[in-house]
Amino acid sequence: LPEDRQQPINLVADRAEMNQQTGVATYEGNVVVTQGTMRLTGDKVVLYTKDGEVTRVESFGKPTTFKQKPAADKEDMLGESMKLDYDVKSGIVVATTKAKITQGKDVLTGDRLEYDVNKDVVRARSGASAERVQIILQPKPQTPTKPAKP
Amino acid sequence: MQRGLLALLLLAILAGLSGWFLNELERELRDPGKRDDTTPVVVAANFFSTQMNVEGLRSYTLSGPHLEQLPGDRGTFVTQPIAHTFEVGQPIWEIHAETGWVAPRNEVIDLRGAVRAERPASTGQLPLVLETRNVRLIPSKNYAETAEPAHITSPDGVVDAVGFRVWLDEDRVELISQVRGTYAPPPSPRNDAKAATP
Numbered sequence: 001l002p003e004d005r006q007q008p009i010n011l012v013a014d015r016a017e018m019n020q021q022t023g024v025a026t027y028e029g030n031v032v033v034t035q036g037t038m039r040l041t042g043d044k045v046v047l048y049t050k051d052g053e054v055t056r057v058e059s060f061g062k063p064t065t066f067k068q069k070p071a072a073d074k075e076d077m078l079g080e081s082m083k084l085d086y087d088v089k090s091g092i093v094v095a096t097t098k099a100k101i102t103q104g105k106d107v108l109t110g111d112r113l114e115y116d117v118n119k120d121v122v123r124a125r126s127g128a129s130a131e132r133v134q135i136i137l138q139p140k141p142q143t144p145t146k147p148a149k150p
Numbered sequence: 151m152q153r154g155l156l157a158l159l160l161l162a163i164l165a166g167l168s169g170w171f172l173n174e175l176e177r178e179l180r181d182p183g184k185r186d187d188t189t190p191v192v193v194a195a196n197f198f199s200t201q202m203n204v205e206g207l208r209s210y211t212l213s214g215p216h217l218e219q220l221p222g223d224r225g226t227f228v229t230q231p232i233a234h235t236f237e238v239g240q241p242i243w244e245i246h247a248e249t250g251w252v253a254p255r256n257e258v259i260d261l262r263g264a265v266r267a268e269r270p271a272s273t274g275q276l277p278l279v280l281e282t283r284n285v286r287l288i289p290s291k292n293y294a295e296t297a298e299p300a301h302i303t304s305p306d307g308v309v310d311a312v313g314f315r316v317w318l319d320e321d322r323v324e325l326i327s328q329v330r331g332t333y334a335p336p337p338s339p340r341n342d343a344k345a346a347t348p
Binding site for chain 2: 011018021027
């Protein structure tokens, strides 16, 4: 949700290393990061901060997963890949290597998928493996039409 | 004749006694540790000690209401110690503990019981408050560690963990297990604007 960014970031991990001089905090082992409706999981998550603000989040896992509700009236956006890279300022999440994005029943897979959190827009590109981007769209459930009056 | 014998005997006893006495005195001087080693060699009340570094700047200070240095290598015990660390002569961390033990040659300082370490904003670095127990400090390496639960508070948020290692001069903290963090949200421009409008 747009207001996710104003929520506190909660973080759970097995261990961590924080370096205040570089502004880099590395969390490892069953890492779960939540902020409002956004939920990120990974084996290793690196938080980059500047002047106390989180500017970038990198997540690695088998897979690392990302979930967020783009708007109150929309279904959750689920992303997974071997690596996620979230630039907080631009709001762009880049999923690379076995990337997959699911919204409702629609599925998108490819080597590199970008999801714009602010605009709820997905961009997909095949990578070096030339594996084509796959898109599976499911029919929207038909709204039952009222039977015609006799 | 008999008196001579008596005098000779007296002299022999005296010689024996003084020999024993001299032996005892020499053994005492050579190895004072051997005497009752629970008796402190130094006792100080309301002490303030400063450790300088090779550049002649303060490295750290240690103060407290009571100090007892035991003989030999048994170190120094301190009640309610307050330690201050310095970087280039500037105060950085202020650390309080219930009791403390300083190893000979100040190689290790054990801060025992509840420990609270604070780095104020006046240091120009991210202000931090660190609350835990039983911290081992190695001043020469600007290093501290504990295996106990720790609670770290900063303006950005709060982190809890069990066990940490801190490299003070590198500003690096390693949280050993069970890490739980909450980062405060960045101040949003909208909220600030609303707050600012009269």
